[in-house]
Amino acid sequence: MGFWTLFGVASMPILQVLLVSAIGALMATDYLNLLSIDTRKSLNKVPMNQCFTFSDYIYIYLWFMPINIGITFLVGGTLGWIAAKLIKPKPHLEGLLIAMCSTGNLGNILLIIVPAICTEGGSPFGEHSVCKSKGLSYSSFSMALGSLCIWTYTFQLIKSSSLRYTAFIKQAEESPQEPNKDPDSNENTRLLNNGERTQEYIDVLVPSSYSISDVQPSVHHESVRKEEKKDASLSSKLVDIFHKVLKELLAPPTLGSIVGLIFGATPWLKKLVIGDDAPLRVIQDSATLLGDGTIPCITLILGGNLIQGFRRASIRPVIIMTIICVRYVILPSIGILVIKTASSLGLLPVDPLFSFLLLIQYTVPPAMNISTMTQLFNVGQEECSVLTMWSYLAAAFALTGWSTVFMWILA
Structure with a gap:
């Protein structure tokens, strides 16, 4: 199959995602206000996968x-x-x-793109x-596994970064008071005191080339130890992590994937x-109807979330x-090497x-849940929105190009 034919197959789903995302972004603006933040959060909790579509033979090699x-x-x-x-x-970034x-x-991106490519004319997947x-x-x-990884590894990463940033700001606030020596300052210029420290002041205090590692090790470690002692003991932290993971595993989308996995892997249940x-085929029909309806909702939510950028x-x-x-x-280049090696070894x-799906996992944009975590710890929210917006804009071109390359390799 020709390269440009595959390019057309790969580009159509991406264009669909862009168009529907643009509508979602428009619906989330203050002008229409049809997709508010609360609405998007509630809608995102609806199970967005078809729970019972698993086939018997899939489980032979899902271990990879x-x-x-x-x-x-x-x-x-x-x-x-x-x-x-x-x-x-900066420390919080x-x-x-x-x-x-x-x-x-x-999860969401794969649920949108992979089935859409399958339904395109000229698809090499049968x-x-x-x-x-x-x-x-x-x-x-993939969504179930990704959710588990995100709310363990990534959650702790953002939490740890938040604690270090809090310790850094606390150290800055406890430093000796010093007047502003800016030659352009006047009598109305804010002094460097322990009072109202705005984000603008913090940006001045923390240069753009400054890193957490630049803080004096002894002072930094002492601040982090105090924060950790104040936060909780090691056992309570483990319990906290367990509760977070359990809460995410019990979220409707992830729970739907787990239920589908159980039914698909158990012949008599299937x-x-x-x-x-x-x-009980009406359950499968209902799940299919729900899955077909919620996939467009994912795309609308995606566009609504990107408007924050x-x-x-x-x-x-x-x-x-x-x-x-x-x-x-x-990452996509490394992904090709990994999958080609695994395939040659018979894995x-x-x-x-x-x-194809394994390769796409190396090409997807950053998870939207990162934004939720920054809101949870109240650190880097606006920066996360901007980074997410630019990442997803670039993803439109990257996913089209790499999907074409992947299909050309596998065809």
Whole structure:
């Protein structure tokens, strides 16, 4: 199959996502106000996968997907950490940079793109209905695994960054009072006191090239120890992590994936709901109806969330370019190497769609849940919105190009 034919197959779903996202962004503006923040949060909790579309043979080789996702987190996190040491962003952006590089949108984006590619004319993945069913199954399992990784690794990464930033600000506030010696200052210029410290003042206090590692080690470690003691003991922290993971596992979208996994892996349960002769086939039909309806809702929510990126925020262009380079240049290249090696060793089945989804996992934009975490810890919210907006704009071109390359390799 020709390269440009595959390019047309890959570009159509991306264009659909862009158009529907644009509508979602318009609906989220103050002019229409049809997708407020509360509405998007509530709608995002609806199960957005078809729970019972899993086929029997899928489970023979799904074991490689957790390994593949682990590689994306390991490589992305390592590259993000190296970039943070070289760029030296502001303290509250260091953890955010690493999270953006390591944590991809392993659920919603795959649920939108993979089934859409299956239904395009000229798709190299076989019959449309079978391909779509398998694509939804693979994407649902990816969403469940990704959610678990995000609310363990990424959650702790953002939390740790927030604690270090709080300790840094506390140290700055406790430093000796000193008047503003700016030659352009006057009698109305704010003095450096312990009072109202605005974000503008913090930006002046913390240069753009300053890093957490630049703080004196003894003072920094002492502040972090005090914060950790005040926060909780080690056991209470473990309990807190467990509660967070359990809460995310019990969220409707993830719970739907787990239920689908159980029904698909258990033959007698599957016969109850799947098939023309299944006594409870109405459950499968209802789940299919819900899944088909909520996938467009995902895209609307995506556009509504990206509209927040138009807020004013101080972001160095090098940080944006670093995230784009890691997520859309380095990671996909490494992904091709990993999947080709695994395939040559016989670790993967002869299923181009499964290999395609594994490759796409290296190319997806950062997870939207990162924004939720920054809101939870009240650190870097506006910067996260800007980074997310630019990352998803770049993803429109990156996903089209890399999807074409992946299909060309696998066809």
